[in-house]
Structure formats: structure tokens, C-alpha cells
Amino acid sequence: MDTIIQILIFLFLIGFCGLACGRTLEKRHYRDIEQRERRNKGKFLVTQLKSFPASQPGGKAPKVVMSEVVIGSDYLKTWFSQWRNLFGGEMKSFRTLQDRAKREALLRMSEQAQSEGYNALCNVRFSGADVGGNTSGRKNKLHFAAIIATATAYDANVS
Amino acid sequence: MIITNTETIAGHEIVQVLGIVQGNTVRAKHAGRDIAAGLKNLVGGELRGYTELLTESRREAVERMMAQAQQLGANAVVNIRFTTSAVTAGAAEMYAYGTAVVAQPNVVAAQPID
Numbered sequence: 001m002d003t004i005i006q007i008l009i010f011l012f013l014i015g016f017c018g019l020a021c022g023r024t025l026e027k028r029h030y031r032d033i034e035q036r037e038r039r040n041k042g043k044f045l046v047t048q049l050k051s052f053p054a055s056q057p058g059g060k061a062p063k064v065v066m067s068e069v070v071i072g073s074d075y076l077k078t079w080f081s082q083w084r085n086l087f088g089g090e091m092k093s094f095r096t097l098q099d100r101a102k103r104e105a106l107l108r109m110s111e112q113a114q115s116e117g118y119n120a121l122c123n124v125r126f127s128g129a130d131v132g133g134n135t136s137g138r139k140n141k142l143h144f145a146a147i148i149a150t151a152t153a154y155d156a157n158v159s
Numbered sequence: 160m161i162i163t164n165t166e167t168i169a170g171h172e173i174v175q176v177l178g179i180v181q182g183n184t185v186r187a188k189h190a191g192r193d194i195a196a197g198l199k200n201l202v203g204g205e206l207r208g209y210t211e212l213l214t215e216s217r218r219e220a221v222e223r224m225m226a227q228a229q230q231l232g233a234n235a236v237v238n239i240r241f242t243t244s245a246v247t248a249g250a251a252e253m254y255a256y257g258t259a260v261v262a263q264p265n266v267v268a269a270q271p272i273d
Contacts, residue, residue: 013201022203029204052169057265062169064162064239068213072196074203123165130245131209142200148213148241152163 018076033103044110045120045158052122052154059155066150067108071101073143097145102126105149113153120156160225161235168235168262175261177231182223186216187250216253224255233259
């Protein structure tokens with residue numbers, strides 16, 4: 001009886017949490033990201049140069065913008081990754097997780113800069129953060145992509 | 160106060176370098192947020208509690224850094240950097256550091272007329 005219940009719980013986690021919720025949320029997020037990226041195309045200059053390319057003389061004083069994104073894994077992704085860990089190779093399920101976090105962080109910075117009247121970002125920097133304390137020997141590890149992004153917003157000649 | 164993560168400031172000239180300034184903070188969310196994050200880890204999606212934690216700690220670290228810069232008499236901080244480190248489960252340290260400078264708006268040189 002106990003094993004049946006355990007199997008049912010496992011199937012629920014894989015099926016409902018992983019396949020149904022996780023996949024849908026990821027697809028919806030990707031659609032949202034792509035839509036927002038298209039909106040910014042051509043109007044907004046984003047570089048990771050340390051200088052200010054095409055900066056407008058006499059424009060607004062530059063300002064730092066920051067964004068933080070923490071995207072959690074789902075049960076199915078975590079389960080896949082555990083198998084992947086056994087055999088080695090690329091963890092595709094976690095690659096998309098990191099990809100989403102970074103693109104979302106970049107978009108949030110662009111939107112913040114745009115709302116404050118800037119039209120360019122330079123010196124974009126991403127770095128990971130360890131919020132859950134996963135490296136300090138926590139037992140029930142959480143799987144997520146935590147990204148902190150920093151950039152400088154400035155006025156540029158975008159034509 | 161102008162804050163950038165570049166070494167220069169567009170349209171400004173750095174006239175005096177005052178030295179490094181820093182600010183840090185260690186923050187944690189209450190246990191309920193940690194439990195919620197654990198549940199969210201089953202279905203996927205953004206862990207808003209932790210995003211908020213990072214935002215708050217970054218703001219606090221930057222504010223402390225700015226206070227220090229103000230004490231030195233700076234009007235800008237350039238080349239700021241952030242690092243995080245794990246202190247214990249559910250808490251994160253955010254450390255912000257940069258160089259305090261005095262910056263002056265560039266006077267646009269008059270074009271010589273031929």
C-alpha cells in the first residue's frame with residue numbers, strides 16, 4: 001500500500017507539477033520574453049562595452065541600473081538533471097533555466113532605463129548569486145537560477 | 160549622486176579621485192518565504208521571495224556605499240561592483256564597492272569658426 005502511494009505521489013509530481021505546470025510556465029515565459037525583446041529591437045542600444053558608444057553630448061547624466069531574477073526549477077527538470085548527473089552530458093533542462101533568468105534580467109534593466117528616459121545601456125554585467133545558501137551545506141537543496149545584473153543607462157544617438 | 164559601473168561618466172570629467180567606498184548587508188527572509196520557495200521549486204517559475212531578497216539587499220548595500228561617498232565629499236561613484244556570498248541557508252550577503260570621485264559636467268568646447 002505504502003509503495004503504491006509513493007508511486008502515485010511521484011507520478012503526480014512528475015505529471016502535474018513537472019509536465020503540466022513547469023512546461024506551461026516555461027513556454028509562457030519564453031513567449032513573453034520574445035515579445036518584449038522584439039519591442040526593444042532597433043530602439044534601444046545594449047552593449048557590454050566599458051565606454052559609452054554613440055553617447056550624446058550634453059545628454060542626461062548616466063545612471064546605474066540593476067535587476068535581480070531568481071527562476072526556480074520544477075520537479076521534472078530536477079529529476080532529469082539527476083539522471084543527467086549519473087550519465088554526464090549537457091543538462092538541457094537547466095540551460096533553459098539560466099537562459100530565461102539572464103534574458104529576463106536584461107529586459108528588466110532595459111525597461112527600467114526606458115521608463116527613466118534613457119535609450120541605451122552599456123557595460124552589462126551578469127553574475128550569479130547564492131541566495132538559498134546551497135553552497136553552505138544545506139540538506140534539501142533548492143534548484144534555481146539566481147542572476148544579478150548591472151549596467152549603466154545613458155543617452156545615445158540611436159537612429 | 161551619479162553612480163555608474165563604467166570607469167568614466169559620459170559628458171562628465173573626473174576631477175578628483177577620493178578612493179574606494181563600500182557597503183554590505185546580510186539579509187534573510189522569514190521561514191515562510193523559504194517554505195514557499197521550496198513549494199515553488201516543484202512547479203517552476205520565478206521565486207519572488209528570493210528576487211525580493213536580492214533587490215532589498217542590493218538597495219541597502221548601495222545606500223550604505225553612497226553614505227560613505229557622501230561623507231568623503233564625492234558627487235559620483237564610478238566602476239561599482241557587486242558580489243554575493245552565502246553566509247548560511249536562506250541568507251545572502253550583498254557587497255557593493257566602487258570608487259568615489261568628484262565629477263564635473265564637461266563644458267562643450269565652442270566650435271572654431273573658419
